[in-house]
Amino acid sequence: MKNNVFVEVKDLLTHNLRTSGIYIAFVAIVLLFTILTQGTLLSAENVTNIVLQNAHILIMALGMILVIVGGHIDLSVGSVLAFASAVSAVLVIRMGMPWWMGVLAAIIVGILVGVWQGFWVAYVGIPAFIVTLAGMLLFRGLTWLVLDNVSLSPFPGAYREIASGFLDGTFGAITIAEGQGLKAVPQTLDVFTLLIGVLAVGGIIVSSIRSRRTKQNYNQPVESMFLFVLKLVVISAVLLAFAAALAYNRGFPYVLIILAVLILVYQVVTNRTIFGRHVYAVGGNLAAARLSGVNVRSTNFWIFVNMGFLTGIAAAVFSSRSNGAQPGMGNMFELDVIAACFIGGASTMGGVGRVGGALIGGLVMAVMTNGMQLMGVPQSMQQIIKGLVLLLAVAFDIYNKRRAGQAR
Numbered sequence: 001m002k003n004n005v006f007v008e009v010k011d012l013l014t015h016n017l018r019t020s021g022i023y024i025a026f027v028a029i030v031l032l033f034t035i036l037t038q039g040t041l042l043s044a045e046n047v048t049n050i051v052l053q054n055a056h057i058l059i060m061a062l063g064m065i066l067v068i069v070g071g072h073i074d075l076s077v078g079s080v081l082a083f084a085s086a087v088s089a090v091l092v093i094r095m096g097m098p099w100w101m102g103v104l105a106a107i108i109v110g111i112l113v114g115v116w117q118g119f120w121v122a123y124v125g126i127p128a129f130i131v132t133l134a135g136m137l138l139f140r141g142l143t144w145l146v147l148d149n150v151s152l153s154p155f156p157g158a159y160r161e162i163a164s165g166f167l168d169g170t171f172g173a174i175t176i177a178e179g180q181g182l183k184a185v186p187q188t189l190d191v192f193t194l195l196i197g198v199l200a201v202g203g204i205i206v207s208s209i210r211s212r213r214t215k216q217n218y219n220q221p222v223e224s225m226f227l228f229v230l231k232l233v234v235i236s237a238v239l240l241a242f243a244a245a246l247a248y249n250r251g252f253p254y255v256l257i258i259l260a261v262l263i264l265v266y267q268v269v270t271n272r273t274i275f276g277r278h279v280y281a282v283g284g285n286l287a288a289a290r291l292s293g294v295n296v297r298s299t300n301f302w303i304f305v306n307m308g309f310l311t312g313i314a315a316a317v318f319s320s321r322s323n324g325a326q327p328g329m330g331n332m333f334e335l336d337v338i339a340a341c342f343i344g345g346a347s348t349m350g351g352v353g354r355v356g357g358a359l360i361g362g363l364v365m366a367v368m369t370n371g372m373q374l375m376g377v378p379q380s381m382q383q384i385i386k387g388l389v390l391l392l393a394v395a396f397d398i399y400n401k402r403r404a405g406q407a408r
Contacts, residue, residue: 022345022360029364033371040374041367044249047242052163052321054366055255056081056314057333058359061340062266063310065358068341070303071283071350072121072128076113076135077311078333082325083139084109084315089152089325092159099159106319107312113139114308115301122301136334144327153324161254163321167192168251189244190251197243201236208232255317262310266355279303284351339386340365343393364389 034041060077067074084106092102113135120131154160167190174189208228215222222228246252270276278299281289290296319325344361346353365386372382 022343022357022364026360026364026367029367029371033367033374037371037374041371042245044245046370046374047245048249048253050363050366050370051246051253051256053370054362055163055259056318056321057336057340057366058259058362059262059310059314059317060307060333060337061344061358061362062262062355063307064337065341065344065346065353065355066266066270066279066303067128067307068338068346069283069350069353070279070300071286072300072303073338074117074128074132074304074307075334076117076132076139077307077314077337078330079136079139079143080110080113080308080311080330081315081318081333082143082327082330083113083146084312085319085325085329086143086146086152086327088316088319089155090146092155093152093324099156102155102159102319103162103316106315107309110308110310110312110315111305112308113311114305117308118301118304121304122297122299128304143329147325147327149327151324151326155320155323160320160323162258163255163317165254166251167254167257188248190247193243193247193252196252197240197247200243201239204235204239205232258313258317262313263355263359270355275299275302280351282350336362336365339390339393342390348394348398361393 030041040046060081064074064077087109088102088106091097091105092099117128117131117135120126121128174191174194208231212222212228223231246256270279278289278294281292281294282296282299286296315330318329322329340362341353341358342348342361343364344353344357344359346357368386368389369382372385377385
């Protein structure tokens with residue numbers, strides 16, 4: 001029994017390092033910065049701040065992973081986010097329209113940009129690198145034009161709630177410590193947030209069991225019961241700790257509801273839809289995809305429309321958090337989004353990448369940035385470190401491909 005488990009662990013850390021390595025690295029980075037920040041990194045307030053500060057990056061990473069899997073790249077998402085935010089700000093702040101009109105406008109602008117760029121890539125045949133590089137310049141210029149090169153703020157309270165609102169006290173709270181003194185506040189845990197955490201754990205356990213049984217029915221290899229249970233225990237412990245941190249601080253953020261819904265939707269899109277399979281086929285082997293009857297042009301077009309749609313949502317979230325729109329907002333966001341996907345295991349050649357990996361890659365970048373900020377690391381050094389991490393992630397991808405080729 002022990003020998004079998006040892007062999008499986010060794011296989012996990014070698015042959016399957018591409019998919020498992022990012023999770024191991026994420027845990028190691030969290031532990032490292034927890035020690036270096038003397039526990040501040042995992043404090044309830046800071047965990048909530050990490051979610052709020054990086055939600056827009058994680059939302060765009062859901063779209064970018066499809067772009068990269070399809071064999072493309074999108075350099076324009078930062079500029080598109082700024083442009084969509086600018087339009088939203090003009091409508092809501094300058095023209096006094098309802099807050100929801102601003103959100104709708106940001107999403108529509110994102111979709112229209114996706115249609116524009118998808119047309120040039122899919123139907124004209126210009127490489128996505130060139131189209132989105134042009135888009136990065138074009139939509140940055142349009143942002144300056146729409147804002148008349150000045151900042152607009154503030155948004156009304158309802159708009160700001162998108163990124164700063166919380167579901168706190170919906171089902172009451174559990175008091176874990178009474179306050180001391182006249183001005184003391186009792187320490188409580190939000191019941192709704194804890195319930196969401198428990199339901200999430202239950203959903204993952206049920207899904208994992210079903211997936212394991214399906215593989216066994218088709219005689220596909222599965223890990224031993226020991227490793228399977230160990231994996232579920234670790235994942236459950238992390239999720240419950242995360243839920244407890246949110247419950248202890250301010251409750252369940254609205255923006256996390258948006259992110260959770262999008263994650264569930266895109267897990268289904270990538271794993272269980274024809275479009276998702278076509279994206280992987282186009283990125284994995286373009287010639288074979290064409291011979292198989294895949295409509296390559298349509299697939300590429302909708303990849304970019306989807307990217308624009310998610311960028312519009314991210315624009316609403318980020319402008320809500322920043323409480324306004326500025327000509328320079330979104331600068332360099334595209335690098336964080338692309339880095340999240342590559343660090344999460346996406347291949348530079350297309351055809352490889354998962355939603356879960358992109359999210360973990362985004363969280364790796366988020367934890368590193370937050371940890372370095374807490375430590376007072378200069379901005380210049382932060383950029384150097386993040387650049388090196390991205391370089392190492394791509395080098396690791398190339399190393400895996402060469403090793404796989406030699407194995408054949």
